[in-house]
Amino acid sequence: MSDPVRKTTLMQCCGAAVSSVHGAVRPRPIDERFLRSITDAGLPHAKRTVTVTALPQFPRSAPTAAIVEGVFTPRRVNSSLTSFVVQHSQATFIVDPSFCIDAEHRAIAQLPAVLRPAVRPPAETIPTITGLQSELDLPALDFALPTHAHWDHVCGLLDLPDLPVHLHTTEREWAMTGPVAPVGGVRDALVDRPVLEYDLDGPPILTFTRSHDLFGDGSVVLVDLAGHTPGSIGLLTHTEHGWKLLAGDAAWHTLQIERVRQKAGFPGLFVDENRDLTFKTLHRLHLAQRLVPIIPTHDHDAALRLAAAETEVTEPLR
Numbered sequence: 001m002s003d004p005v006r007k008t009t010l011m012q013c014c015g016a017a018v019s020s021v022h023g024a025v026r027p028r029p030i031d032e033r034f035l036r037s038i039t040d041a042g043l044p045h046a047k048r049t050v051t052v053t054a055l056p057q058f059p060r061s062a063p064t065a066a067i068v069e070g071v072f073t074p075r076r077v078n079s080s081l082t083s084f085v086v087q088h089s090q091a092t093f094i095v096d097p098s099f100c101i102d103a104e105h106r107a108i109a110q111l112p113a114v115l116r117p118a119v120r121p122p123a124e125t126i127p128t129i130t131g132l133q134s135e136l137d138l139p140a141l142d143f144a145l146p147t148h149a150h151w152d153h154v155c156g157l158l159d160l161p162d163l164p165v166h167l168h169t170t171e172r173e174w175a176m177t178g179p180v181a182p183v184g185g186v187r188d189a190l191v192d193r194p195v196l197e198y199d200l201d202g203p204p205i206l207t208f209t210r211s212h213d214l215f216g217d218g219s220v221v222l223v224d225l226a227g228h229t230p231g232s233i234g235l236l237t238h239t240e241h242g243w244k245l246l247a248g249d250a251a252w253h254t255l256q257i258e259r260v261r262q263k264a265g266f267p268g269l270f271v272d273e274n275r276d277l278t279f280k281t282l283h284r285l286h287l288a289q290r291l292v293p294i295i296p297t298h299d300h301d302a303a304l305r306l307a308a309a310e311t312e313v314t315e316p317l318r
Contacts, residue, residue, distance in 0.1 A: 027070030030260045035283050041204035046218035046238035051087040054307045055131035058124040059300040068255045069264050080300035081121055081152055083128050091142040096297050097128045097156030107155045107185040118267045128156030147248025148232040149175035151184025164194040171231025200224050207284040225250040227278030241309045243292040250281050251296045257285045
């Protein structure tokens with residue numbers, strides 16, 4: 001008897017393999033017409049600053065071409081499951097609580113077998129709760145704010161019971177009420193806890209068409225980065241060292257943003273919900289990087305640069 005689920009998985013694997021080979025030789029070209037059509041609405045007026053802390057994380061070395069389509073130099077790049085803590089005068093919250101204790105059984109085991117080797121992080125990967133406990137100066141968390149509802153952005157919630165979650169309405173509907181749940185324990189992480197929904201009800205910011213001012217003071221503005229998932233967002237944060245944009249998985253690495261290169265076909269075809277829209281969002285990030293540093297969640301070196309910028313001491317003028 002034929003197995004339609006297995007057949008579909010094999011067909012997807014074959015398609016992803018063909019796409020990866022084709023993309024390595026002939027990567028998807030920049031859409032110059034779309035790029036010229038994008039307008040820049042400028043930065044918001046921020047009344048205060050916030051502090052953004054990248055929690056410590058262990059990197060995984062990966063072939064560049066497996067992350068950035070058609071790019072082979074440098075030969076390898078560092079990726080990681082980085083979480084960020086944002087401190088505002090009204091609240092302290094965690095962005096992308098990425099990794100839980102015993103993630104192999106609680107999340108990764110639920111992924112399709114073909115994906116597990118590609119996404120499994122190193123054994124030394126630091127659970128979010130452990131990273132939080134290592135940062136002794138951080139205040140207690142008031143809520144979590146995932147950029148999107150994939151397992152490696154909410155798995156850490158399994159170790160943070162009862163912590164409220166702020167989630168884009170579009171993303172919650174997709175993750176919690178759709179006919180097929182995102183794999184990897186996503187619903188397990190979000191069910192039975194307070195979930196506060198928000199909409200992108202604000203004006204265009206930078207090159208992004210919609211926004212939401214989280215505190216009403218311009219210091220943390222959520223922007224539309226749809227494509228990777230239907231409700232993916234980024235966080236534009238105003239720090240003492242300037243603006244920073246936490247971009248989730250709209251791009252996995254800054255090389256994608258610099259060169260406007262989509263994710264490699266494997267595993268990109270499995271993880272980008274809307275490949276075309278994700279590519280358009282990448283164009284918007286490419287233009288926005290002229291004004292703000294962009295930190296993709298999985299770009300380990302970008303997280304290190306953020307940490308260095310946030311801890312640097314300004315020398316007095318002489």
